[in-house]
Amino acid sequence: MSAVDSAHSAAPTPPAAPAPIPAMTREELEELIREGVPLVGNFGIVVDSLGAGTIRLRLPYKDDFVRPGGTVTGPAMFGLADVALYGAVLSLIGRVELAVTTSMTINFLRRPPPVAIIAEARVLKLGKRLAYGEILLFSEGDPEPVAHVTGTYSIPPHDPVTVAVSHYRVDGAS
Secondary structure, three states: OOHHHHHHHHOOOOOOOOOOOOOOOHHHHHHHHHHHOHHHHOOOOEEEEEEOOEEEEEEOOOHHHEEOOOEEOHHHHHHHHHHHHHHHHHHHHOOOOOOEEEEEEEEEOOOOOOOOEEEEEEEEEEOOOEEEEEEEEEEOOOOOEEEEEEEEEEOOOOOOOOOOOOOOOOOOOO
8 A cells, every 4th residue: 555545544534514404394394285285285295204405205095096997196196296396495495485386297107006105306406596306206115116207496586595405315215
């Protein structure tokens, strides 16, 4: 080992920066989903985890979400994905309720069985006026996604954001 290699291996590793704190709590976001987005709020969505720019939501199974063929209906999955990206964006900018979807594309990858659906969303790019992100939807208990969603949110003027979006995975995701 050269002197340069040994000098580099002996250098202490700097401590990791603390994870940014979300601009809203799980409870605040669940309340906003129920009251501010009542159609989807009535689905019974639960916020499993929330980080700055990431969120994991759970859509409990209901017979109302099953379509002919015994699969979860697309509109329920789309609503879950849309509110997941909304939550991920608000986790960075705070309660800016007038942030709205400008585009969203869902690709159904395989047929989900009639069980709860899990959404894992992350913001990939946050600008002053637009946020872009992606959502993976999973059948509960299955590691393979049933849908992949991308979307853009328009953000009205608000206080400056100081959190950088640099992580990729949702907290607790494998």
